[in-house]
Amino acid sequence: MEDLFYKNKEQITKIVDSFGVKILPNKQSDSVFYSKYRKFKYDLELEKIHFDYAPQDVDEFIDEFGDFFENVMNFDAPGVMYNVHPNPNIYSQVASFFSSLANPNFCMDLPSGKLLLIEKAVVNYLNELAGWDVEKASGTFTFGGKGTLLYALKIGLDKANPDSQKRGITSKNFIISNDLGHPSHIEICNWLGIGEENCIRLKTHNAVISVTDIENAFVSIIEQGGRLPLIILNGMTTNNHSFDNVKAVKIIRDKLVKKYKLDYTPHIHVDSVLGWVYLLLSRYDFEKNPLEISDKTAVILQTKIKAASQVKYADSFASDFHKTGYCSYTSSVFLIKDKKQLFSIEGKYSESKNMVFSEYAPYDYTLESSRSPHGPISAYTTLKTLGAEGFTKILANHTDAYLYLKDSFSHQNNVVVCNLEEESNLLFLAFKPKKYLNLEITEETSQTIADEIKEFNTGFYSFILEKSKKGKLDIFFSCSRSYKYRGKSYGCIKIYTFNSHLDESTAKIICVRINQLFNEYTNHKKEIEAHNFFDYAEIKGLENV
Numbered sequence: 001m002e003d004l005f006y007k008n009k010e011q012i013t014k015i016v017d018s019f020g021v022k023i024l025p026n027k028q029s030d031s032v033f034y035s036k037y038r039k040f041k042y043d044l045e046l047e048k049i050h051f052d053y054a055p056q057d058v059d060e061f062i063d064e065f066g067d068f069f070e071n072v073m074n075f076d077a078p079g080v081m082y083n084v085h086p087n088p089n090i091y092s093q094v095a096s097f098f099s100s101l102a103n104p105n106f107c108m109d110l111p112s113g114k115l116l117l118i119e120k121a122v123v124n125y126l127n128e129l130a131g132w133d134v135e136k137a138s139g140t141f142t143f144g145g146k147g148t149l150l151y152a153l154k155i156g157l158d159k160a161n162p163d164s165q166k167r168g169i170t171s172k173n174f175i176i177s178n179d180l181g182h183p184s185h186i187e188i189c190n191w192l193g194i195g196e197e198n199c200i201r202l203k204t205h206n207a208v209i210s211v212t213d214i215e216n217a218f219v220s221i222i223e224q225g226g227r228l229p230l231i232i233l234n235g236m237t238t239n240n241h242s243f244d245n246v247k248a249v250k251i252i253r254d255k256l257v258k259k260y261k262l263d264y265t266p267h268i269h270v271d272s273v274l275g276w277v278y279l280l281l282s283r284y285d286f287e288k289n290p291l292e293i294s295d296k297t298a299v300i301l302q303t304k305i306k307a308a309s310q311v312k313y314a315d316s317f318a319s320d321f322h323k324t325g326y327c328s329y330t331s332s333v334f335l336i337k338d339k340k341q342l343f344s345i346e347g348k349y350s351e352s353k354n355m356v357f358s359e360y361a362p363y364d365y366t367l368e369s370s371r372s373p374h375g376p377i378s379a380y381t382t383l384k385t386l387g388a389e390g391f392t393k394i395l396a397n398h399t400d401a402y403l404y405l406k407d408s409f410s411h412q413n414n415v416v417v418c419n420l421e422e423e424s425n426l427l428f429l430a431f432k433p434k435k436y437l438n439l440e441i442t443e444e445t446s447q448t449i450a451d452e453i454k455e456f457n458t459g460f461y462s463f464i465l466e467k468s469k470k471g472k473l474d475i476f477f478s479c480s481r482s483y484k485y486r487g488k489s490y491g492c493i494k495i496y497t498f499n500s501h502l503d504e505s506t507a508k509i510i511c512v513r514i515n516q517l518f519n520e521y522t523n524h525k526k527e528i529e530a531h532n533f534f535d536y537a538e539i540k541g542l543e544n545v
């Protein structure tokens with residue numbers, strides 16, 4: 001038992017090494033999974049797990065534990081294109097491990113020491129990048145993108161219903177979101193008691209929200225005697241990389257508050273859990289261009305940087321480091337322009353400028369009273385070790401890579417790049433069966449044909465999984481039933497990764513490999529088992545995401 005608790009540095013190195021010896025040989029840069037893919041049965045596997053009265057031998061434990069890496073996806077492999085899911089910065093993981101080893105509770109500084117200061121430093125840096133007054137602004141790490149949205153709604157509700165902290169919400173409240181917004185925009189209305197039906201999902205036009213639609217929705221709420229605690233805008237969505245015009249929405253909001261003499265101001269939150277990363281790129285000198293970014297990519301990056309800079313007009317925004325920040329799950333941060341609105345959630349917290357150690361206690365306003373150091377520490381480490389330069393390099397490489405992939409697939413007659421026109425670092429591909437090679441997919445394409453093409457694409461996804469049952473595979477992607485092209489679902493293959501190694505030369509290999517696998521699929525004679533795939537929007541019952 002002695003060895004289970006801290007003794008010395010050598011013990012740590014030895015234990016980490018023992019885990020590494022078992023687990024890491026299966027983490028290979030050309031392998032999608034840590035193992036062959038196997039469709040195991042939960043009940044049978046659970047039957048094998050026993051918790052004995054006696055302690056387990058640690059070597060045997062590590063051996064057994066390593067086996068749980070079966071089917072674990074290897075996000076360090078550039079061929080894994082399964083959502084915006086980065087390969088974590090190793091220094092961030094190790095810094096997080098050592099912080100956790102000290103076992104601080106980030107609820108307050110006393111059990112956390114100076115480590116908790118790191119959260120403040122990251123929050124200040126992001127607020128500065130947003131163009132806010134760092135003295136007046138604040139923020140908090142929380143459990144995920146959905147957590148950041150819960151904060152936004154909670155603060156919005158407090159502002160629109162000032163006595164609700166004590167008496168509960170007695171008025172009729174709505175929020176404004178949009179049809180591209182993440183399902184969690186709706187779910188937070190359930191969690192915070194205003195009801196999912198009161199989440200207004202405005203239709204976007206060319207992937208952005210219309211300011212007039214927001215104005216009309218707000219006026220309609222006022223005329224019904226309702227309240228609007230929160231307007232959520234997009235700072236890149238899950239499937240579209242567009243930003244809403246925050247400044248224009250703020251102007252309309254302020255105009256209506258004045259016109260109708262409202263006793264509150266709706267809170268504007270930008271759901272920028274993906275798009276925040278472009279704030280870092282604003283530090284790049286495009287004039288001197290030391291990274292020799294190509295003109296085409298530079299223009300795209302500058303457009304995104306300009307769009308992201310709009311967060312300065314919002315009341316709050318959010319960054320997920322587990323999405324676009326090279327940290328592991330979960331590392332989300334909610335940022336707010338006016339710290340008083342965050343500090344007053346539980347009604348009482350304040351901070352003096354001369355605060356000294358032992359006075360800092362975020363648990364006075366945070367949702368969690370037990371807070372892990374993981375988010376702040378890993379975000380800090382990644383920001384420091386990659387620097388704005390590292391992020392710029394990676395995003396420039398990604399942009400080159402996606403431009404290459406889009407261009408390359410758009411010249412093939414067996415596939416439609418559904419989001420060709422969008423400046424986005426992801427691809428939706430609708431592969432066409434041989435008999436439809438000359439078909440141009442339009443709004444008028446029949447449902448029967450659409451369903452046939454959908455089956456063909458979902459079949460390609462299943463084929464990939466079938467293949468990885470037999471051995472190592474280097475390419476993986478997801479498939480979307482909910483993504484619509486010209487009004488219909490084609491079960492598009494979704495090529496999306498945030499892997500730090502992705503660049504144009506990797507993209508060339510990926511393109512060749514996808515085509516090779518596609519040819520194998522079309523020549524495959526045997527029946528392919530239909531594999532289930534996770535489609536978040538479909539599971540959440542959303543039609544138009």
Ligand SMILES: Cc1ncc(COP(=O)(O)O)c(C=O)c1O
Nearest residue numbers: 144145146182184237238271273
């Ligand atoms: C735009 C957007 N907002 C919010 C979320 C929710 O974030 P999380 O899954 O970390 O709770 C996601 C998740 O993909 C997202 O893409």
